[in-house]
Each structure stands twice: as C-alpha cells, then as structure tokens.
Amino acid sequence: MSSTSGNKKIFDWTLLRRVFSLAAPYRKKVMLSLGLAILLALLTPVRPWLIQITVNNYIRNGMLDWVIRITLIQFGLLLVETLFRFFFTFTTSWLGQTVVKNLRVRVFNKVVGLNLSQFDATPIGTLTTRTINDIESVNEVFSDGLIPIIADFLSILSILFVMFWVDWKLALISLAPFPFLILATYIFKESVNRSFIRVRNAVAALNAFVQEHLTGIQVVQTFAAEEREFDKFKKINKEHRNANINAIFAYSVFFPVVEIVLAVSTGLLVWWAASHALQLPPEQGAEMAGKMISFILFLNLLFRPLRVIADKFNVLQMGMVASERVFKVLDNEDYIQTEGSFAPDKVAGKIEFDHVWFAYKDEQYVLKDLNFTVEPGETVALVGHTGSGKTSIISLLNRLYHINKGSIRIDGVEVEEYRLEALRRQTGVVLQDVFLFSGSVLENITLRNPAISREQVERAAKMIGVHEFIESLPGGYDYKVMERGATLSLGQRQILSFIRALLYDPSILILDEATSSVDTESEQLIQQAIENLISGRTAIVIAHRLSTIRKADKIIVLDKGEIREIGSHEELLERKGYYHSLYESQFEKG
Structure with a gap:
C-alpha cells in the first residue's frame, strides 16, 4: 500500500466508526475512558498554577504554614492524577484487548468457513498475519490510538488555555518556536508512516515465506535447495530490517529536535521574563518569578504529549490500515453457504x-x-x-x-x-x-470431539480390523503424533483416517x-x-x-x-x- 493511500485511511471516518463499533458492547468503558481523559486534562495545569501562587503569595511573604498546606494539596492532586492515569491506561488497554479477543474469534471463525478456493489463492502466512499481527494492531487503536490522542489534545488545550489566561504575552513568546515543531512533527509522521507500511508488508512476506517453507521443508531438503531458499529469505529479511531502520532514523532525528525546540522555548521564556521584570515596579517584577517557574513547568507538560502524539497518530493510522485488511477477511463473501435447512438423520445414498x-x-x-x-x-x-x-x-x-x-x-x-x-x-x-495434528492418536481420530468416547473409537477400529495395529503402537491410543503425523508412515496415517470416517457411520x-x-x-x-x-x-x-x-x-x-x-x-x-x-x-x- 502506498503512503498516499495510507494517509487517507486516518481520515476514513466510516472505517474508524466501524472499528469503534467493535467496542459497542463496552460502551460504558468507552465513556469511562473519555471521562477520565477530560478529568486528566483539567488536572494537568493545576499543579504548575498552584506553584506560581505559592511562590508569589506565600514564599515571598514568608507564609510557611500556607506553603505546607499548598504542598499537601499538590501531593494530594498528584496522587489523584496518578490514580486517574492508571485507570485511564488500564481501561483503554482492557478495551483494546477485549475487542481483539472477540475480533480474533470472529476472524478465525470466518477463515475456517471460507471456500477452499480462497486458500488456493491466498498464502497461509498471509491469513496468519491477518489473524494475529493485524488484529493486534487493532488493539493499539484503542490502547495507544484515538482515545489517548484525544486525551493528549485535551491536555494540550487545557495547558494552553491556562498559559494564555495567566499571561498571554509570556505564552506567545514561549510558544514562538512551535511552528518549527509542527513542521518537524508532520515530517516525522509521514516518514514513520511510510516505514511502518513497509514493515507491515515485510512482516506479512516473512510470515508467508516461513510458513510455506517450514511446511515444505522436506521438498527443500530433498532437492538441496536450502542455500537458494536461504538467499531468498535473506532478501525478505533485509527489507524488513531496512524498513525498521528507516523508522528508527526518523525517531532518532525527531526526539532531539523536540528537545531543541523545548530548550529554545525555555530560553526565550527566561530571557523575556527576566528583561521584562527589570522594567516593572519591584512588586510586579517579583511576581514574574512565579510566572517564569510555572511557565517552565507548563512547557514541560506541553511537550510531554507533543513528543508522542505524532507517534500515536502513526499507531492509529497503522491500526486503521490493519483493520481494513481484517475487515476484508470478514467481508469476504466467498464462504461456504450454510443456509440449507434439510438435515435428515440418514440418507439412502443416491x-x-x-x-x-x-x-x-x-x-x-x-x-x-x-x-x-x-x-x-x-x-x-x-x-x-x-x-x-x-x-x-x-x-x-x-x-x-x-x-x-x-x-x-x-x-x-x-x-x-x-x-x-x-x-x-x-x-x-x-x-x-x-493430515494429522499434534496430539494423541485418539485425539486425531476424534478431532477432540467430546461426544465421541474412547469405547466408540475402539469399536470402530475393531470393525475395520485395525485395533491390534493401534494397540501395537507405543502407548496405544495415547501414542503422541507429531505435527502432520511425521512419526507415522503414510499407511498408518491412512488407517487412522478410516476410523475417523467410520465413527460417524456415513x-x-x-x-x-x-x-x-x-x-x-x-x-x-x-x-x-x-x-x-x-x-x-x-x-x-x-x-x-x-x-x-x-x-x-x-x-x-x-x-x-x-x-x-x-x-x-x-x-x-x-x-x-x-x-x-x-x-x-x-x-x-x-
């Protein structure tokens, strides 16, 4: 998928609504997380503002008893904010994991019901990626995507509002380097997005290649093709590495840029506050100290979500891309039709x-x-x-x-x-x-159907004359069969399949x-x-x-x-x- 198409996905509100419709049974959890996001946004700028009041009104006037009271209030607010943040993180993560659990069940149920023609045309590794990797990305839409982004935006707006309310001139001076940060954030988002798409495609290619070659390892080894196939694997793996390195490079550039912008903002703030304080009457100039301290704290609180918000946008975007792939599986109409209602207990067999x-x-x-x-x-x-x-x-x-x-x-x-x-x-x-699965002979015959007893299996084996053969295996019916029946001969595997068929008396x-x-x-x-x-x-x-x-x-x-x-x-x-x-x-x- 091209980066252009990837960019559009985040604004595909229809797709976003469909993703969030998965959380419809847990509407109360969604509302709780949004409510906690609002409370956290309101609490975020309170502590710096209280520090400003403490410095200007109580420390300067030697009112130590009030300093202690405000400090205790600050400590209480910190505990409350920490508690709210814990519940917010836990709720969004719980929501994501619960949605993923339900979605994975739906997708697997759909996959096993698809027509065999779908498996003829689609590599098993690709379907594995859809069922595991892509669905895990949908989890991140909830745990690190839209709701956390909303929470960060609310916190940013709340901090900006208080900064302009306290001193709009000081706010404008300290925020002067922000256009450079916005530009850097946009460039970073686009770069990482392209890398993430490459990573996702490379993961799908790796899964498909490994799945196919492990399944066909006997053919690879029989024709001495290990070196050729290994060279192919190295090329796919190299693409995966290069995609990740591109993303790492973007992170390595972006975070230092954020720190530089924060340092410049802090420097402008201190320079303007200090020079402006010298031009004011002593009483008003002294108040500038409290403002300067609070604004330094405001800037640090403001940059904290800005450091990760671009990354969260990419997480959201990749989650949307992954969800589109998952929905394509769910929307696949080439499935085995089951609308027939005729279900006789027995047929004559014409x-x-x-x-x-x-x-x-x-x-x-x-x-x-x-x-x-x-x-x-x-x-x-x-x-x-x-x-x-x-x-x-x-x-x-x-x-x-x-x-x-x-x-x-x-x-x-x-x-x-x-x-x-x-x-x-x-x-x-x-x-x-x-095809035999990992497990015992008995489990492979019954396919783990609890309605079929061991006695029924033994009776079916005796009817076709293979009971003695199974009993001769180490452990008899409890003999452990490796994946695909690797520990049994072709004829032995065939015999087990006869009992499978006979058990249902077709x-x-x-x-x-x-x-x-x-x-x-x-x-x-x-x-x-x-x-x-x-x-x-x-x-x-x-x-x-x-x-x-x-x-x-x-x-x-x-x-x-x-x-x-x-x-x-x-x-x-x-x-x-x-x-x-x-x-x-x-x-x-x-």
Missing part, C-alpha cells in the same frame, strides 16, 4: 450429477457437463489421468467448492439445500493426503484410495479396511489400484473434465475404447 460445470478460476472449467447417477449401496470408481477432474468431483459432492452450473443431488435433494453439518455427517471422506463414503506408496503390511490392513468401510454404503472411489477397479459396480472414465465412458470393468474392456488403452498403460501392472 447421488446424481446433472449437467455439472465447475471451474476453480473464471471460466477455465475443470469439469464439463458431467452427468451420472450412483445408486444407493453402489461402489463407483473414478479413473483418469492426473488433472482429469477426479478430486474435483469428490470435493464438490462434499461442498468444499460451489459448482458453476448444473446441480448435484443426494436422494433427490440438491446439496445446497442440506445443512452443511448434516451433509458432511452423511458423507465420510478419506483423502489421499491425510451413508456415503468418498475415498481417495492411496495404497501404491505404502508397505505391504499397511496395504493389507488398508485393503481390509476399505472393504469393511465400503460394505453397505454408497462409495465413490478414486481408483489407484486394479483390485478396487475390478470390485467397483461402475467405473466412470474421465479425461480433461469430461466423461469418456461409463460401465463395469469387463464392459469397458470389451469396448476396446479409452478405458482399454488407459487400463493397459496405467493399471495392467497393478
């Missing part, structure tokens, strides 16, 4: 694809006018070369993607009319690439059979598990093995998203068509 067209992008169709029917209890094998559309068919049936044209029906009801949870409860899925089984890369013992277990899973269920199987093809009631032969042939194994071989040549080249050795 599947119909009626003139189905589907494209992952625009009109680059990967499935073209598909028409076929699977009767309840039938096993249908999908065969074809890579890219023929086999995986797309099973993804559409489970509503992981939306079709472009046509309709898909289960028991005569379009899948869009099913409640999503009910549809997926009826369709068990076993994918070729089994009427329809979607099976991406993958036994070509597993050891013989695992293959035998998997074949047995497949037979037990398929028995009595409607099954759509992506066939990788000849044994599955032969046992299928029907084979659908796909080529470039179109159906070339449908029939049994023997029927298709007799036709001497596309399946026959595919069988000879791909399956004959199976």
